Amino acid sequence: MRISWKQYAVVGLGGLISAAGINAFLVPHHFLSGGISGIAMILYFLFGWPIGLMIALLNIPLFIAAYRLLDKEYTIGALYGMIVFASAVDATRFLADLNLVDDTVLAAIYGGVIGGIGSGLIFRANGSGGGLDIIVAILKKYYAFNMGLAGFAINCVIMVVAAALFGLKPAMYTLISMFVSANLTDKVIEGFNRKKTVIIISDQSEAIAGAILQELGRGVTFLQGEGAFTRKDKQVIFVVVTLTQIAKIKFIVERCDPCAFMIVQDAAEVLGRGFTL
Numbered sequence: 001m002r003i004s005w006k007q008y009a010v011v012g013l014g015g016l017i018s019a020a021g022i023n024a025f026l027v028p029h030h031f032l033s034g035g036i037s038g039i040a041m042i043l044y045f046l047f048g049w050p051i052g053l054m055i056a057l058l059n060i061p062l063f064i065a066a067y068r069l070l071d072k073e074y075t076i077g078a079l080y081g082m083i084v085f086a087s088a089v090d091a092t093r094f095l096a097d098l099n100l101v102d103d104t105v106l107a108a109i110y111g112g113v114i115g116g117i118g119s120g121l122i123f124r125a126n127g128s129g130g131g132l133d134i135i136v137a138i139l140k141k142y143y144a145f146n147m148g149l150a151g152f153a154i155n156c157v158i159m160v161v162a163a164a165l166f167g168l169k170p171a172m173y174t175l176i177s178m179f180v181s182a183n184l185t186d187k188v189i190e191g192f193n194r195k196k197t198v199i200i201i202s203d204q205s206e207a208i209a210g211a212i213l214q215e216l217g218r219g220v221t222f223l224q225g226e227g228a229f230t231r232k233d234k235q236v237i238f239v240v241v242t243l244t245q246i247a248k249i250k251f252i253v254e255r256c257d258p259c260a261f262m263i264v265q266d267a268a269e270v271l272g273r274g275f276t277l
Contacts, residue, residue, distance in 0.1 A: 007126060010121050010125035010127070011084065014125070014127070015081060017114060017117055017121065018115050019088035020092045020114060021114030022115065024096070025177075026107070028099050029170070029173065030045060031111060032171075032174045033115060034132065035158075036055055036058050037055055040058060051089045051090065052091075052093075053090065055131070056083070063082075066138070074137070081128050082129050108173040111177045116181035119188075120187065120188020195240055196267060197238070198241060198262065198265075199236060199265075201260065202253070202259075203234075204260070205236070205237050206235070208253055212239055216241065216252075220238070221239070222236070223235070223236040246264060249262075
């Protein structure tokens, strides 16, 4: 996992944000985060042991396994992310004493929001914070496990233990926080400026493509198609646009060919010339 100094900076920022979210919203209400952090928080609630220190100690056997079984560059990058995150958790411990939010629902939601933003920044920079990521990576490499399913199963075990120790209610709020965090992580990784792919089938494909090129400044690709019933050759238009350009695309198609067939789909990620990463 080769990452530049800019990516290291983003990973560090993501770790700091995630740590702040844990201490500001989760710890005061006895909520948990997922993975190794969740186990470390259980130990903190039971024995008062520092969360960041516990995260680092619990990660030691995982990093030994990662060094032996996984790519060395991945291990080094993950070690950096883990150290930054663990250090930031203990450095921001004072936020837990401020009790910024009294409402438990808001604490669960915003804990998930802040944690999701932090995790999203880490993953967007191709980084890792160790812990559960290492376990899942090893399982995927050697046992062909589904990464999402494996991570979900591990977090479910943590939730069962938390419910047994602290009661069902905190565990249920923790699930809300995890759900919000997972969704925000995806949003940050994909980017909030979502793109749309548009497929247009029309007898006026040349006119529509020309209008898109001239009025929107977007590149257009012609795909060769054939009607299954008519056996007539067709030029299928394929174009990627921003969300705000969809209305203009519809207007162009309606103007050039009211009978055109158009499909608009979400694009999870678009890379290449003309689009920002």
